[in-house]
Amino acid sequence: MTDLASRAAALDAEHSSTDRRSAFRIPDGVIYLDGNSLGALSVAAAETAADVVSRQWGEQLIRAWNESDWWGAPERVGDRIGSLVGAGPGQVVVTDSTSVNLFKAIVAASRMRPGRSTVLTDPDSFPTDVYIARSACELLGLTLELVPTPEAPARIAELGESLALAAYSQVDYRTGEQWDLPALTRAAHDVGALVCWDLCHSAGAMPVGLDEGGADLAVGCGYKYLSGGPGAPSFIYVRREHLAAFDNPLAGWQGHADPFGMSTDYDPAATITRARVGTAPLLSLLTLEAALTAYDGLSIEEVRARSLSLTGLFIEALDALGVDLPLATPREDARRGSQVSLRHPEAYAVVQALIARGVIGDFREADIVRLGFSPLYLSHADVVAAAEHLAAVLEGREYERDEFRARSTVT
Amino acid sequence: MTDLASRAAALDAEHSSTDRRSAFRIPDGVIYLDGNSLGALSVAAAETAADVVSRQWGEQLIRAWNESDWWGAPERVGDRIGSLVGAGPGQVVVTDSTSVNLFKAIVAASRMRPGRSTVLTDPDSFPTDVYIARSACELLGLTLELVPTPEAPARIAELGESLALAAYSQVDYRTGEQWDLPALTRAAHDVGALVCWDLCHSAGAMPVGLDEGGADLAVGCGYKYLSGGPGAPSFIYVRREHLAAFDNPLAGWQGHADPFGMSTDYDPAATITRARVGTAPLLSLLTLEAALTAYDGLSIEEVRARSLSLTGLFIEALDALGVDLPLATPREDARRGSQVSLRHPEAYAVVQALIARGVIGDFREADIVRLGFSPLYLSHADVVAAAEHLAAVLEGREYERDEFRARSTVT
Structure with a gap:
């Protein structure tokens, strides 16, 4: 187990009381970092x-x-x-x-x-x-x-x-x-x-x-x-x-x-x-x-604690993995919402390459890779995996592939 | 078979090509005359x-x-x-x-x-x-x-x-x-x-x-x-x-x-x-x-022909059954939408009594019994049955019962 993986496991154990993943239906193989655009389907909603x-x-x-x-x-x-x-x-x-x-x-x-x-x-x-x-x-x-x-x-x-x-x-x-x-x-x-x-x-x-x-x-x-x-x-x-x-x-x-x-x-x-x-x-x-x-049964303060832990770990993992994209999001907890945005000149293609790996985030003009961390259904393990995928996309320059650069109408 | 029932059967045969009842899920025992307020559920919609x-x-x-x-x-x-x-x-x-x-x-x-x-x-x-x-x-x-x-x-x-x-x-x-x-x-x-x-x-x-x-x-x-x-x-x-x-x-x-x-x-x-x-x-x-x-497959003119046939038969049935409430709706086809409204001083209770019989219409202030004829899922047989229920409600003065006079918040 890598250091990041054990850190994630420890944090997931620490925050287990706020884990509502089982209340949601997240497709297999997907790390969903777009719950700040369209939240995922829950069992109760269905x-x-x-x-x-x-x-x-x-x-x-x-x-x-x-x-x-x-x-x-x-x-x-x-x-x-x-x-x-x-x-x-x-x-x-x-x-x-x-x-x-x-x-x-x-x-x-x-x-x-x-x-x-x-x-x-x-x-x-x-x-x-x-x-x-x-x-x-x-x-x-x-x-x-x-x-x-x-x-x-x-x-x-x-x-x-x-x-x-x-x-x-x-x-x-x-x-x-x-x-x-x-x-x-x-x-x-x-x-x-x-x-x-x-x-x-x-x-x-x-x-x-x-x-x-x-x-x-x-x-x-x-x-x-x-x-x-x-x-x-x-x-x-x-x-x-x-x-x-x-x-x-x-x-x-x-x-x-x-x-x-x-x-x-x-x-x-x-x-x-x-x-x-x-x-x-x-x-x-x-x-x-x-x-x-x-x-139900959660205070919004508990939700916030989990959210900050998730976004904080993501930033920590980017640092540990040597991802040096400029952060558009403040590192200070008190100034950070529940998302982490990074700047990249090919942000659109980076997002597409991530999606191809099952990490769904979104792109915002002009150069923003926007990753939302919906606290109820994401785990710290998801967060570390997402950071690793991002590191791999950048390391392998996957965003240079034509298939990821081609724009579709709605992003 | 009464005259009205045979008339309905003949009209249902004549209009069979515009009958879309099977596309809808109307509960058993219900004649739904409120599709002008909330249309019924269709199979495709579900x-x-x-x-x-x-x-x-x-x-x-x-x-x-x-x-x-x-x-x-x-x-x-x-x-x-x-x-x-x-x-x-x-x-x-x-x-x-x-x-x-x-x-x-x-x-x-x-x-x-x-x-x-x-x-x-x-x-x-x-x-x-x-x-x-x-x-x-x-x-x-x-x-x-x-x-x-x-x-x-x-x-x-x-x-x-x-x-x-x-x-x-x-x-x-x-x-x-x-x-x-x-x-x-x-x-x-x-x-x-x-x-x-x-x-x-x-x-x-x-x-x-x-x-x-x-x-x-x-x-x-x-x-x-x-x-x-x-x-x-x-x-x-x-x-x-x-x-x-x-x-x-x-x-x-x-x-x-x-x-x-x-x-x-x-x-x-x-x-x-x-x-x-x-x-x-x-x-x-x-x-x-x-x-x-x-x-699909219907022209709006065909829908209108069915609608007028339904509302026309309803008015005809009221006449035949001796229901002498004032019509708020014009008898002339060209001046009639797809509903028939009648005036009654206890319109609210009349509507409740009809609902108890499975005929769902609605009440509109101050004295209107409003019955909508959604052409796609109503039959001429439904129309005659509804008229007979209304005649029975009036004949039996069912609207005088306390249970039907008591107002609920939403009608």
């Missing part, structure tokens, strides 16, 4: 999807709205996600996509801060965040300023009372850098502005502490670390004290206080239900609910 | 849902975006729906909910008609249509006028060039009355305005003729007659000549011309793809795609 289709839809038909409480699912699943992101009950609902929820959050935030002219976001946010912020600002007559996260506190202070909202991501989707949610939130609050956090790359992998950190609004993804399935609906958090003022620009009937009263006037529910719009995709929503049972 | 979960998601994992062409699904399914609503390829995409799509359509339409101040819709539209139109108008600084559909052409002529958009439903969700799509469209075009049609209660049950009728924009539901499953995503139609001007206010990354280029600037796709926003709920979307195979 079983529930089948039950929703065959029994609830197929047999209960329309009665499933009551008999299987489809109607309450967006809030019920929202509360479960809330418990993973530090939000007390009644502040999170699952609905729509992240982009759509961000639009609601930005418009609603601006309405809570009338007379303020500016919204800030990071130019290196996942692009949809920038596009949606710009779209919302155009409709609202506001100015969108693109300010990188490290410079945001200073710019927030300069803007003062002209700032309505700072919309930032907790973890950078490419580099995996984790930003300081409470500090940036405080900076915005110091000038009376609001903050909306995008949790797509943090929810389910680390403590977020929305309530404790003072966050006003947040959105996040159901299909990355939460493993809810492809295109699982997104969640939106509205801090309790903002609920009454949350004016949803997508005022759909499912956010109404009395949705079956069929009134012509929109009277929003007093609760987080007001962030709902139309009918949620129930196959996807209820499959997400089932996937969340993988977290 | 099989595909299982395949998407276990093989595509579970085994292909992230590679399914290419290997199972998840990326192209919104347009691929859109084109299939397009073929059912009279839209040539490249004008329909499946994404989001109807409410969200209506928001996009209204904002985009107003941007195609700058300087015009007014949007019209029917006060008796399904409420979400009114709420969303009002929300969009508030953001845009436009005036929403609520004008019943029969009065719309006259009001449109009065408004003239101040009208930006008329947003109407082809079939009234409560009464099942079908409106004249080409005529109202012409009235709007006569003053240079646009029309957006809500097809929730027509798509899949009758010819819509979007291209032929001159419609500019349309939205519709995937889970009613199309039987895509609970909360299946909605579709949006943008007439080809408007695509270049369709400015989506929900400018998400999946509508970008180069979504993986990760540019900070939003450059919308030249095609209907620009109406996409975030990641679609793929379990729901691909299940919808499978459900649409029930239409």
Whole structure:
């Protein structure tokens, strides 16, 4: 047994209480480092999807709205996600996509801060965040300023009372850098502005502490670390004290206080239900609910400890194996999400060569090899094996093969 | 055999080529007259849902975006729906909910008609249509006028060039009355305005003729007659000549011309793809795609002929059985969608009593017993049996029982 292999074995033993691999169906021969893009299928998700289709839809038909409480699912699943992101009950609902929820959050935030002219976001946010912020600002007559996260506190202070909202991501989707949610939130609050956090790359992998950190609004993804399935609906958090003022620009009937009263006037529910719009995709929503049972019995702090141990070991293994690619991800635990990104001029081909070896990660423009470490179903042994495969791809210059350089449409 | 039963048998024989009952899984003992609210499960839908979960998601994992062409699904399914609503390829995409799509359509339409101040819709539209139109108008600084559909052409002529958009439903969700799509469209075009049609209660049950009728924009539901499953995503139609001007206010990354280029600037796709926003709920979307195979080999005109035969026989049976409740639905074929609604002061309890007999319909405020006739899986024998059950409920005053009068939260 190599030194790395014994180190992995020791860490797997140490973290055995957080190993949920048996709850998931990972194909044989695959080391799946893309759970930050599409989380893996769990046994519970598969079983529930089948039950929703065959029994609830197929047999209960329309009665499933009551008999299987489809109607309450967006809030019920929202509360479960809330418990993973530090939000007390009644502040999170699952609905729509992240982009759509961000639009609601930005418009609603601006309405809570009338007379303020500016919204800030990071130019290196996942692009949809920038596009949606710009779209919302155009409709609202506001100015969108693109300010990188490290410079945001200073710019927030300069803007003062002209700032309505700072919309930032907790973890950078490419580099995996984790930003300081409470500090940036405080900076915005110091000038009376609001903050909306995008949790797509943090929810389910680390403590977020929305309530404790003072966050006003947040959105996040159901299909990355939460493993809810492809295109699982997104969640939106509205801090309790903002609920009454949350004016949803997508005022759909499912956010109404009395949705079956069929009134012509929109009277929003007093609760987080007001962030709902139309009918949620129930196959996807209820499959997400089932996937969340993988977290049962685990605290998010335990999940974080396992995540840091996995990413830490991966970096340690790269060092030990002499892989000298520049790390885009910080080495310090406190600044690292649950992924490790490396830079390589042929990053696309490196990722393809890894996939050919059964190590599935992804490529992000322009030069990022992005490897996500979904803590629930990866072992330290997987991590060491992945590092060894990467070392072999580089050592053998496998990325120079034509088959790996040829681009397909979706990466 | 009663006269009605032999009439049903004759009609079932006459329409046998459009009988798709065997493609669906209708529970034994159920006559399902709520397919206009939640279409029934088909064999293909169940099989595909299982395949998407276990093989595509579970085994292909992230590679399914290419290997199972998840990326192209919104347009691929859109084109299939397009073929059912009279839209040539490249004008329909499946994404989001109807409410969200209506928001996009209204904002985009107003941007195609700058300087015009007014949007019209029917006060008796399904409420979400009114709420969303009002929300969009508030953001845009436009005036929403609520004008019943029969009065719309006259009001449109009065408004003239101040009208930006008329947003109407082809079939009234409560009464099942079908409106004249080409005529109202012409009235709007006569003053240079646009029309957006809500097809929730027509798509899949009758010819819509979007291209032929001159419609500019349309939205519709995937889970009613199309039987895509609970909360299946909605579709949006943008007439080809408007695509270049369709400015989506929900400018998400999946509508970008180069979504993986990760540019900070939003450059919308030249095609209907620009109406996409975030990641679609793929379990729901691909299940919808499978459900649409029930239409394979059928023209929508044949489906309509079967639908009219079913609803016509139901009305005939009510007459023959002496059921004298007021019809909310027109008797004339050309003015009737694929449902029959009756008024009764205890409509809620009547519906519950029918459900107890295995005839599933629904109640709509304030006094509507709404019975939908999904043409693909209902027979004329079902229709006669349903009419006989209704006659028995009324004759026996079953609706007076406490168990049927007690309201549950969701109807």
